[in-house]
Every structure is written in C-alpha cells, then in structure tokens.
Amino acid sequence: MTGRGAVMDDEGFVMLGRMMVALEEVEGCPEFAALIPEVRTNLVYARERARSREDVLAVDGRITVVDGRPKAAGRIRFGASSHMARLVIELARFDPSIRAGIDFANTPHMAAWLGEYCRTKGWTLSVIDRRGEPEAVQETEGASMPWKVAEAVRAAGGRTPKIFYETGAVGKEAVSVLVGRDPVEVADQACEIAREYHGRG
Amino acid sequence: MTGRGAVMDDEGFVMLGRMMVALEEVEGCPEFAALIPEVRTNLVYARERARSREDVLAVDGRITVVDGRPKAAGRIRFGASSHMARLVIELARFDPSIRAGIDFANTPHMAAWLGEYCRTKGWTLSVIDRRGEPEAVQETEGASMPWKVAEAVRAAGGRTPKIFYETGAVGKEAVSVLVGRDPVEVADQACEIAREYHGRG
Amino acid sequence: MTGRGAVMDDEGFVMLGRMMVALEEVEGCPEFAALIPEVRTNLVYARERARSREDVLAVDGRITVVDGRPKAAGRIRFGASSHMARLVIELARFDPSIRAGIDFANTPHMAAWLGEYCRTKGWTLSVIDRRGEPEAVQETEGASMPWKVAEAVRAAGGRTPKIFYETGAVGKEAVSVLVGRDPVEVADQACEIAREYHGRG
Amino acid sequence: MTGRGAVMDDEGFVMLGRMMVALEEVEGCPEFAALIPEVRTNLVYARERARSREDVLAVDGRITVVDGRPKAAGRIRFGASSHMARLVIELARFDPSIRAGIDFANTPHMAAWLGEYCRTKGWTLSVIDRRGEPEAVQETEGASMPWKVAEAVRAAGGRTPKIFYETGAVGKEAVSVLVGRDPVEVADQACEIAREYHGRG
Numbered sequence: 001m002t003g004r005g006a007v008m009d010d011e012g013f014v015m016l017g018r019m020m021v022a023l024e025e026v027e028g029c030p031e032f033a034a035l036i037p038e039v040r041t042n043l044v045y046a047r048e049r050a051r052s053r054e055d056v057l058a059v060d061g062r063i064t065v066v067d068g069r070p071k072a073a074g075r076i077r078f079g080a081s082s083h084m085a086r087l088v089i090e091l092a093r094f095d096p097s098i099r100a101g102i103d104f105a106n107t108p109h110m111a112a113w114l115g116e117y118c119r120t121k122g123w124t125l126s127v128i129d130r131r132g133e134p135e136a137v138q139e140t141e142g143a144s145m146p147w148k149v150a151e152a153v154r155a156a157g158g159r160t161p162k163i164f165y166e167t168g169a170v171g172k173e174a175v176s177v178l179v180g181r182d183p184v185e186v187a188d189q190a191c192e193i194a195r196e197y198h199g200r201g
Numbered sequence: 202m203t204g205r206g207a208v209m210d211d212e213g214f215v216m217l218g219r220m221m222v223a224l225e226e227v228e229g230c231p232e233f234a235a236l237i238p239e240v241r242t243n244l245v246y247a248r249e250r251a252r253s254r255e256d257v258l259a260v261d262g263r264i265t266v267v268d269g270r271p272k273a274a275g276r277i278r279f280g281a282s283s284h285m286a287r288l289v290i291e292l293a294r295f296d297p298s299i300r301a302g303i304d305f306a307n308t309p310h311m312a313a314w315l316g317e318y319c320r321t322k323g324w325t326l327s328v329i330d331r332r333g334e335p336e337a338v339q340e341t342e343g344a345s346m347p348w349k350v351a352e353a354v355r356a357a358g359g360r361t362p363k364i365f366y367e368t369g370a371v372g373k374e375a376v377s378v379l380v381g382r383d384p385v386e387v388a389d390q391a392c393e394i395a396r397e398y399h400g401r402g
Numbered sequence: 403m404t405g406r407g408a409v410m411d412d413e414g415f416v417m418l419g420r421m422m423v424a425l426e427e428v429e430g431c432p433e434f435a436a437l438i439p440e441v442r443t444n445l446v447y448a449r450e451r452a453r454s455r456e457d458v459l460a461v462d463g464r465i466t467v468v469d470g471r472p473k474a475a476g477r478i479r480f481g482a483s484s485h486m487a488r489l490v491i492e493l494a495r496f497d498p499s500i501r502a503g504i505d506f507a508n509t510p511h512m513a514a515w516l517g518e519y520c521r522t523k524g525w526t527l528s529v530i531d532r533r534g535e536p537e538a539v540q541e542t543e544g545a546s547m548p549w550k551v552a553e554a555v556r557a558a559g560g561r562t563p564k565i566f567y568e569t570g571a572v573g574k575e576a577v578s579v580l581v582g583r584d585p586v587e588v589a590d591q592a593c594e595i596a597r598e599y600h601g602r603g
Numbered sequence: 604m605t606g607r608g609a610v611m612d613d614e615g616f617v618m619l620g621r622m623m624v625a626l627e628e629v630e631g632c633p634e635f636a637a638l639i640p641e642v643r644t645n646l647v648y649a650r651e652r653a654r655s656r657e658d659v660l661a662v663d664g665r666i667t668v669v670d671g672r673p674k675a676a677g678r679i680r681f682g683a684s685s686h687m688a689r690l691v692i693e694l695a696r697f698d699p700s701i702r703a704g705i706d707f708a709n710t711p712h713m714a715a716w717l718g719e720y721c722r723t724k725g726w727t728l729s730v731i732d733r734r735g736e737p738e739a740v741q742e743t744e745g746a747s748m749p750w751k752v753a754e755a756v757r758a759a760g761g762r763t764p765k766i767f768y769e770t771g772a773v774g775k776e777a778v779s780v781l782v783g784r785d786p787v788e789v790a791d792q793a794c795e796i797a798r799e800y801h802g803r804g
Contacts, residue, residue, distance in 0.1 A: 008620075008624050008787075010617070012620065013616075013617045013620030013621050013624070014613070014616045014617050014620055015620065016619065016620030016623050016624065017611075017615065017616030017617055017618065017619030017620035017623075018616050020619050020620075020623065020678075020679070021611050021616070021619065024678070038239075038240040038241075038374075039239040039240055039374075040239075040241065040265070060267050060268060061265045061266055061267035061268075061272065061274075062265065064241070064262040064263065064265060064274045065262055066261050066262035066274050066275035066276075067261060067262075067275060067276075071262065071274065071275070073262075073265045073267050073272065073274050074267035074268060074272070075267075075268075075623075075627070076623070168371050168372030169371060169372075170369050170370060170371055171369030171370075171373065171374050171375055172372065172374075173239075173240075173372050173373075173374070174372055184611075209419075209423050209586075211416070213419065214415075214416045214419030214420050214423070215412070215415045215416050215419055216419065217418065217419035217422050217423065218410075218414065218415030218416055218417065218418030218419035218422075219415050221418050221419075221422065221477075221478070222410050222415070222418070225477070276422075276426070277422070385410075440641075440642040440643075440776075441641040441642055441776075442641075442643065442667070462669050462670060463667045463668055463669035463670075463674065463676075464667065466643070466664045466665065466667060466676045467664055468663050468664035468676050468677035469663060469664075469677060469678075473664065473676065473677070475664075475667045475669050475674065475676050476669035476670060476674070477670075570773050570774030571773060571774075572771050572772060572773055573771030573772075573775065573776050573777055574774065574776075575641075575642075575774050575775075575776070576774055
C-alpha cells in the first residue's frame with residue numbers, strides 16, 4: 001500500500017510546485033477573467049520529452065470564472081488535459097524548449113490588438129485558420145494537431161510561434177494559445193496581456 | 202448594515218433550496234459527466250414573471266467535470282447566467298409554467314438517440330439550426346434569443362418543446378437544452394437521460 | 403431511481419435557502435474570522451419539533467478560516483452537526499421558537515466585552531461552567547447536553563438565554579453560542595457582534 | 604509587476620510539489636477522517652534552517668472532514684501554520700533532519716494502541732503532559748513550545764521522538780504529532796496508522 005508519492009520523481013515535484021505558483025498567479029489576476037473563453041482556460045506543463053497526455057500536468061476541470069475572478073475547478077494533475085497537452089507535445093518536436101502553454105479567448109477586436117502587442121514584444125504570432133484543415137486530416141483520429149502545429153510553424157516562416165491564434169470553426173470557439181518554457185513564465189506573460197488589454201487606451 | 206437576507210423574499214429562499222437539491226442531484230450522477238459540453242453546463246431557475254437575468258438563479262462558473270464527476274464551479278446566485286437565463290425568460294412568454302432549464306452536450310450520435318428517447322417519453326424535441334439565423338437578427342444585440350425561441354416553437358408546431366437541440370455554428374458548440382417547471386424536475390430528467398444514454402444497448 | 407428532491411418537503415427547501423443566505427452573510431464578514439475558534443464554527447437550523455440531528459441543517463466540515471476569511475468547508479446538509487444540533491433541540495424544549503444557532507470563540511477579554519454588549523441589547527447571557535458538571539452526568543452518554551441547557555436556563559432565572567458562554571474544560575475549548583429563530587437572524591447578529599468587537603474603542 | 608513566482612526559489616517549488624502529493628495522500632485515505640481532531644489536522648513542511656512560520660509550508664484552514672473524508676480547507680502556503688510550524692522549527696534544533704509533521708486526534712483508547720504500534724515499529728513515543736507546564740512558561744509569550752519540545756526530548760532519553768502525545772489541558776484538546784523528514788513520508792506513515800487503527804483486531 002504505497003502512496004502516490006512513491007511513483008513521483010523529483011522532476012514531478014518541481015513541476016507540481018511551479019504549476020501551483022503559476023496557477024495562483026492566474027487566479028490572482030482579475031483582469032484575466034475577461035480573457036477566459038466559453039470553453040474555459042487550461043494551463044499545461046509537459047515533462048521533458050513528453051510523449052502522451054500522462055506526461056503533461058494540467059488543471060482538472062480547467063480554469064473558469066467564479067465571482068468575477070479566475071478559479072481552478074479542480075486540482076493540478078498529470079493527464080488532466082487532452083487538447084492543450086497534445087499541442088505542447090507536438091510543438092516540442094520543433095522546439096524542445098517549449099514545455100508550457102495557456103489558452104485564452106480571442107474576439108476579433110482582441111486579435112487585432114494582440115497582433116500589435118506581439119510586434120512590440122518581438123513575438124511571433126501565427127494564425128491557424130481551422131477552416132483550411134483538409135478533410136482527410138479532420139477525419140483521421142489524432143491527425144488534426146500535428147497538421148495544425150506544422151501549419152502554424154510554416155505560417156511563421158519556420159519559427160515556433162510565441163502565440164497561436166486559432167480561428168473559430170463550426171462548433172469550435174476561436175482561442176489563442178501562448179507557449180513558453182515554464183508555467184510561471186507563461187502565466188506571467190498571459191497576465192500581463194490581460195492587464196495591458198484591460199487598460200488599453 | 203443589513204445582510205443579503207434582508208432583501209431576499211420567501212420565493213427566493215424556496216428557489217435557492219430547490220436549486221441546491223437539484224445541483225446535488227446532478228453532482229451525484231457520474232454518468233452526467235459524459236454529457237457536459239466544452240462550454241460547460243448551467244442549470245437555471247427563473248422567478249415567476251422573470252424579466253432580466255437578475256431574476257434567474259444559476260450556478261456561478263457553471264458545472265464542469267472534476268475528477269470524472271460533475272461539479273459546480275461556484276455558488277448558486279441570481280444573475281449568474283446570461284444565455285440560459287434569457288432562453289428560459291423568452292420561453293416563459295409562450296408558456297409561463299416553464300421556469301427551469303439545463304443544457305448538455307450533443308454529438309451527432311446523441312442527437313439520434315435523443316430523438317428516439319423523446320418519442321418514447323412523448324416529449325417534443327425541437328431542432329434549431331443556428332445557421333438559419335438571418336443576418337439582421339445576428340447583428341442586432343439581444344435579437345438572437347427571441348428569434349431562436351420563436352423558431353423552436355414554430356418548428357414544434359406551436360408547442361413549447363421539452364428539449365431544444367441547437368446545432369453548432371462557427372465558434373458555437375452544439376448543445377441541447379431541457380426545460381421544465383422546476384430545477385429538481387429538470388435535474389431528475391437530465392440525469393435519467395445520462396444514465397439511459399450511458400447504458401444504451 | 404428517484405433523486406433527493408423526491409424526499410425533500412417545502413419546509414426543507416425554505417430551510418436550505420435560508421441557510422445558504424445566512425452562510426454567505428457569515429462568509430462575507432471578514433471580522434467574523436477573528437471569532438472562529440480552533441474547533442471551528444457551525445451554523446445550525448432545526449426543523450420545527452426536531453428530535454434528532456437528522457432534523458437539523460448544518461455546515462458539513464463547519465466554517466473555518468481560509469485566506470483570512472470565514473469559509474464553509476463543505477455543503478449545507480441535514481445531519482452534519484452533532485453538538486450544536488443537540489443544543490438547539492434541547493433548547494427548543496424550553497422555547498420552541500429557538501431553531502437556529504451559531505458558535506464562536508470566547509477569550510477572557512471577549513467574555514467581558516460580550517457581557518456589556520448583551521446588557522446594551524437587553525439580551526440574556528448565561529454562563530455554563532463545564533467544570534461544574536456532575537460526574538454522573540459526564541459518564542452517561544447523551545446526558546451532558548440536557549444538563550448544560552437546564553443549567554443555563556436555571557442560571558438565567560428560567561428564561562432561555564440569547565447567548566451561552568461555555569467555559570473551557572480539560573480538552574474542551576471555551577465557546578459562545580448565540581441562538582435565535584432563524585439562521586439569517588443569528589448570522590446577522592453574530593456578524594454585528596464581530597464588527598462591533600473588531601471596532602471597539 | 605512581478606508574480607509570486609519571481610520570489611520562489613527551487614527549494615520552494617520542490618517543497619510545494621511534495622506537499623501537494625502528501626496532501627492528496629491524506630485526502631485519499633478515508634480512514635484518516637476518524638483521526639482528525641476537533642481542532643482539525645495540519646501538515647507542515649519547513650525549509651532547511653527554518654526560523655519563522657514564514658519558512659514553513661502548511662495547509663491554509665487546515666484539513667477537516669467533509670462528506671466523511673479528509674479535505675484541505677484551503678491552499679498550501681508558507682506561513683499558514685503557527686503552532687505546528689513552531690513545533691517543527693523547535694525540533695530541528697535537536698535534529699535538523701526533522702522538517703515535516705502532521706497532527707491527529709488522540710483518545711485514551713488510541714493512546715494505548717499507539718504505544719504498542721510504536722513498539723512494533725521501533726519508534727520513540729514521547730508523552731508531553733501539558734498540565735506539568737510551569738506557570739512561568741505558560742505566561743511568557745513564545746516560551747511554551749521550546750519547553751514542550753525540550754520536555755519531550757528529555758522524556759525520550761535525549762532522542763528526538765517520532766510521535767509526540769500531548770495530553771489535553773483546560774481549553775486544549777489532546778493531540779498526537781508525527782514528525783519526519785518530508786511531508787510525503789509523514790503522510791504515508793500517518794495514513795498507515797489510520798488504516799491499521801481502523802482495522803485493529
């Protein structure tokens with residue numbers, strides 16, 4: 001009868017700690033509430049050389065808005081994300097330093113503002129038009145994410161983008177995803193975006 | 202310095218109590234987790250002759266899936282829903298006995314099964330094809346819900362449907378909404394659907 | 403397969419609603435955090451003619467202090483309190499209008515202040531010295547509460563006190579209990595005490 | 604505008620991760636619920652060479668019983684414990700490898716069983732009779748914990764005990780404290796005690 005601690009390695013403990021701090025950063029940023037999409041936000045953190053969603057920490061039940069503030073629905077655990085986990089795993093094939101990501105809402109107005117913001121930051125923003133996804137890709141289980149990531153890298157001229165802007169599609173809400181090396185870094189950057197966008201002139 | 206209790210009337214207290222019991226019914230039904238859409242589920246309960254969202258109780262942050270089970274993100278409070286609140290208010294213009302509703306995911310497979318289930322129950326199911334929404338309606342703030350409800354009632358031959366099936370659209374997930382007189386009733390019915398769908402042959 | 407709603411009567415729904423509002427009153431009063439004892443606070447509400455703890459609503463896990471503010475650990479449910487439930491049931495034998503109660507910390511300094519506060523309010527304060535409890539009473543399962551309540555009523559000259567001050571004993575923290583007709587009333591009164599005590603000259 | 608992550612060092616991240624895993628171990632052990640005292644349980648983890656409560660991680664609001672299971676009231680954070688934090692800091696003066704602790708209820712029956720359990724484990728159990736605390740110690744702010752720890756080490760013949768059994772006193776509940784190097788270790792050991800005590804012959 002051994003506890004979960006028995007199978008957790010040192011990398012896992014540090015990752016959990018960083019995720020906790022990153023999550024509290026997001027929860028402590030009221031301006032971020034305005035950027036949480038209908039499908040909610042997730043924050044993910046992949047092990048080095050992650051291969052499956054079980055190698056990726058995420059917020060169980062995602063981050064939603066309660067009482068006007070961002071709030072995690074459940075605990076941080078490995079395996080709690082599917083979509084965002086696959087995105088980060090796929091990206092790491094192009095750039096192994098990418099291990100964390102956070103998604104947020106994207107209205108047409110926000111999209112224009114974000115383009116300008118990325119320019120001032122020197123960040124690459126890549127737009128993925130989901131309506132361009134070939135039917136053969138859509139119909140093959142698991143083929144969609146590799147296609148999207150390859151498309152985004154191609155659209156960014158071969159560089160791994162800092163922010164992805166996925167357009168909406170039938171049944172799919174438009175969202176942006178910001179990626180980086182570490183959940184604390186991406187949480188800081190996402191919260192800065194939320195504050196800047198909130199206080200824009 | 203008076204508390205919130207000072208402004209709460211007897212109708213409000215009974216409504217809160219009924220919502221709490223209904224919410225625990227949903228949280229206690231693990232099969233319902235499979236029916237919670239990406240945009241999460243809400244459960245709403247409108248006062249008699251409700252006019253605005255402030256007259257409608259809902260779950261703050263909606264109901265999401267945590268640890269494989271339905272879980273309310275926040276507390277039950279008046280004003281916590283916008284979309285579902287307007288749906289029930291609009292419906293009550295056609296049938297004032299409708300005061301509660303709950304929404305859930307709708308895959309193509311579920312849609313077919315649900316049609317059959319409604320027939321055995323003698324319930325009216327009405328499909329709203331959001332792609333048919335006239336542009337003038339889409340562009341007028343607040344015009345969408347009256348159009349959708351009128352469309353659903355028209356499609357049901359003038360009767361208020363028991364279940365609405367909203368098709369997806371660009372940026373919008375397909376969802377079903379079940380309505381009734383009381384949140385305990387709609388929670389019971391939604392959980393029965395979840396259990397029957399889970400155990401289908 | 404019927405839900406919990408099936409067995410809940412109208413009295414139960416109203417009681418749940420009133421408890422929810424009362425609990426939010428307490429949670430919304432930061433000054434009350436300073437009055438939450440080590441054993442935490444409970445808020446209880448008994449049905450008319452309650453006979454057992456199953457007839458009494460209380461906060462599961464009680465109310466504790468999180469992030470400097472009062473916070474309910476779990477949900478409101480029948481049967482969630484033992485000690486406070488029995489106190490209110492026993493009191494109702496003397497005065498059936500007593501159906502709710504809340505407990506809070508009592509330091510020696512608070513005790514003196516509270517005596518003065520009760521005088522200005524015209525409330526009866528009764529001190530129960532637990533050290534005076536006869537051994538025969540202590541050793542008989544379930545005999546302690548009737549003894550304490552009878553003692554408190556006797557000490558108050560036959561009247562049901564508004565506030566009980568239970569002194570500490572070996573293994574037992576000193577607490578005060580404020581009682582009344584309704585949880586919203588007792589929450590309002592307890593929060594007023596917390597604010598007045600916090601802002602005392 | 605830098606986030607909390609900016610001031611958190613690597614030791615802090617690992618500590619947070621270990622605490623999270625340890626806490627989930629406790630929450631996942633239903634038998635531990637029976638050992639949670641009225642004053643609730645805390646789980647603490649001190650930095651190396653900790654000097655003040657701000658160097659000690661603990662559960663904000665402690666661990667209480669909700670729905671029959673152990674449940675943390677709030678988040679894990681530095682500074683969230685006073686009593687248990689000082690106990691571990693004081694112990695580390697005698698044995699710097701002691702950095703974590705958890706407390707649990709102690710009935711007379713449990714005390715006898717625990718003595719036997721410690722013998723089979725080869726653990727030192729030390730009883731602190733709080734009634735023996737000199738008045739001069741009781742009245743000097745902050746003097747009580749050093750006295751208690753020195754007393755416990757003395758009673759254990761100069762060795763740092765594995766488990767402390769603090770007897771009750773006026774206003775103070777009897778509790779036991781189990782200490783060790785790491786919160787995962789102490790959580791595992793406390794949960795094993797809970798399971799063994801639950802299933803005792």
